Amino acid sequence: xxxxxxxxxxxxxxxxxxxxxxxxxxxxxxxxxxxxxxxxxxxxxxxxxxxxxxxxxxxxxxxxxxxxxxxxxxxxxxxxxxxxxxxxxxxxxxx
Amino acid sequence: xxxxxxxxxxxxxxxxxxxxxxxxxxxxxxxxxxxxxxxxxxxxxxxxxxxxxxxxxxxxxxxxxxxxxxxxxxxxxxxxxxxxxxxxxxxxxxxxxxxxxxxxxxxxxxxxxxxxxxxxxxxxxxxxxxxxxxxxxxxxxxxxxxxxxxxxxxxxxxxxxxxxxxxxxxxxxxxxxxxxxxxxxxxxxxxxxxxxxxxxxxxxxxxxxxxxxxxxxxxxxxxxxxxxxxxxxxxxxxxxxxxxxxxxxxxxxxxxxxxxxxxxxxxxxxxxxxxxxxxxxxxxxxxxxxxxxxxxxxxxxxxxxxxxxxxxxxxxxxxxxxxxxxxxxxxxxxxxxxxxxxxxxxxxxxxxxxxxxxxxxxxxxxxxxxxxxxxxxxxxxxxxxxxxxxxxxxxxxxxxxxxxxxxxx
Numbered sequence: 001x002x003x004x005x006x007x008x009x010x011x012x013x014x015x016x017x018x019x020x021x022x023x024x025x026x027x028x029x030x031x032x033x034x035x036x037x038x039x040x041x042x043x044x045x046x047x048x049x050x051x052x053x054x055x056x057x058x059x060x061x062x063x064x065x066x067x068x069x070x071x072x073x074x075x076x077x078x079x080x081x082x083x084x085x086x087x088x089x090x091x092x093x094x095x
Numbered sequence: 096x097x098x099x100x101x102x103x104x105x106x107x108x109x110x111x112x113x114x115x116x117x118x119x120x121x122x123x124x125x126x127x128x129x130x131x132x133x134x135x136x137x138x139x140x141x142x143x144x145x146x147x148x149x150x151x152x153x154x155x156x157x158x159x160x161x162x163x164x165x166x167x168x169x170x171x172x173x174x175x176x177x178x179x180x181x182x183x184x185x186x187x188x189x190x191x192x193x194x195x196x197x198x199x200x201x202x203x204x205x206x207x208x209x210x211x212x213x214x215x216x217x218x219x220x221x222x223x224x225x226x227x228x229x230x231x232x233x234x235x236x237x238x239x240x241x242x243x244x245x246x247x248x249x250x251x252x253x254x255x256x257x258x259x260x261x262x263x264x265x266x267x268x269x270x271x272x273x274x275x276x277x278x279x280x281x282x283x284x285x286x287x288x289x290x291x292x293x294x295x296x297x298x299x300x301x302x303x304x305x306x307x308x309x310x311x312x313x314x315x316x317x318x319x320x321x322x323x324x325x326x327x328x329x330x331x332x333x334x335x336x337x338x339x340x341x342x343x344x345x346x347x348x349x350x351x352x353x354x355x356x357x358x359x360x361x362x363x364x365x366x367x368x369x370x371x372x373x374x375x376x377x378x379x380x381x382x383x384x385x386x387x388x389x390x391x392x393x394x395x396x397x398x399x400x401x402x403x404x405x406x407x408x409x410x411x412x413x414x415x416x417x418x419x420x421x422x423x424x425x426x427x428x429x430x431x432x433x434x435x436x437x438x439x440x441x442x443x444x445x446x447x448x449x450x451x452x453x454x455x456x457x458x459x460x461x462x463x464x465x466x467x468x469x470x471x472x473x474x475x476x477x478x479x480x481x482x483x484x485x486x487x488x489x490x491x492x493x494x495x496x497x498x499x500x501x502x503x504x
Contacts, residue, residue, distance in 0.1 A: 005325060005326070006329075007329065008328075008329035008330070008332040008333050008336075011326065011329055011330070011333075012298035012299050012308070013198045013259060013296070013298060013308060013330075013333065014196060014197045014198040014308075014318050014319050014330065015196075015317070015318065015319050015320050015321075015322045015326070015330055016298045016299075016300070016308060016316055016317060016318050017300070017301045017316075017317045017320060018298070018299035018300065018301065018303070019301055019303075020301045020302075021301075
């Protein structure tokens, strides 16, 4: 149990949220991680459109696809939809 | 606060409950009729139709929805009430946990009735005993007068900021619900003043701002969202803490009410009847206590030191009161109007036996399962229990720890 988490005497009643849901990092639910291959990628943006978490963005400056691993749950939809086969789902810690 | 003038109205238990709810300035009532509770919502809907109350009455298609309506209305800061019995309470089961988990102080009268099958409309406590661990405060009335008084007190207990827990008031089906009794009622103004307006605590919202704990578009707040292994446990511990605090609140509200009404029920948690110098005693809940008191009086006239401990609060369990009242008694019989199939006796027996375990001078304890499905419990039957207790007190021997009484072999 993380020591910085609040105890039962400090938190509001009934799960009333005292912080925004964006503070709740769901990335640690992931067991498979999407690994992006810049060579194969055609920047079609399918992954950006299909990601249910909004965790994949395109950086216009570098022309890279940027994955937000704080929120990516590893569902694999991006890898499945990618027409260029540019995303590989790798076991977390083994990528 | 001085005692206020009251009038006596002939009411059955259900009408007594409806009358109390009428006086408590309730914002929302959502209910579905079920025997033997029907009279409560029937009568209350008449009050609504006749303009006697300023209450939103929601007719729903099931008890599950009745409870859902009450929870959501209560989450906006409204005072809410519903009533049910037996299968209706069972159908509410899922939402009862949501009510206690969301800390919505819904008040509900449960007109205790047997569970199906076989179908039976008469009294026992098996419906409410199934909801023992669902996080609701449970009070039990001995008569219709107490049902009236307890409903009024229940709003104050449930809505107390240290408690914030839903509260059910049990009254025995038909024995109380459909039996006419002279009930002393307080004036409307006195009840309105006693219950007061509902208060809500302040909580931190997602912007780090202190806001009232209620759903309000002006101060957005999320109540009861997803709560996984990292915080669920903490929220459950909060509920347990509030249950413990409720022990004092029930007593305080009871005492304050007693000053106005002139009526008290023990200390609000338990009622000890001729128990101080008693050597043998029974423990029960609900209307049976009335019959037991008559038997105790007769036994006392014959020089037998008999007494009664009536449980008014079952949740939270008043452990200290049980222990202090049973210390030094020779033999005690726990009367359960419910069966915990496959258990070591009935649900009340579990609690009492467990509570006195640490007493060095704990009494011999036996259990009687009685009155299931409305089976009559006449004085001679209770007299038989005391005779058995006398024998146990003399010999120190228990022949049958758990017995079924009033049952044909």
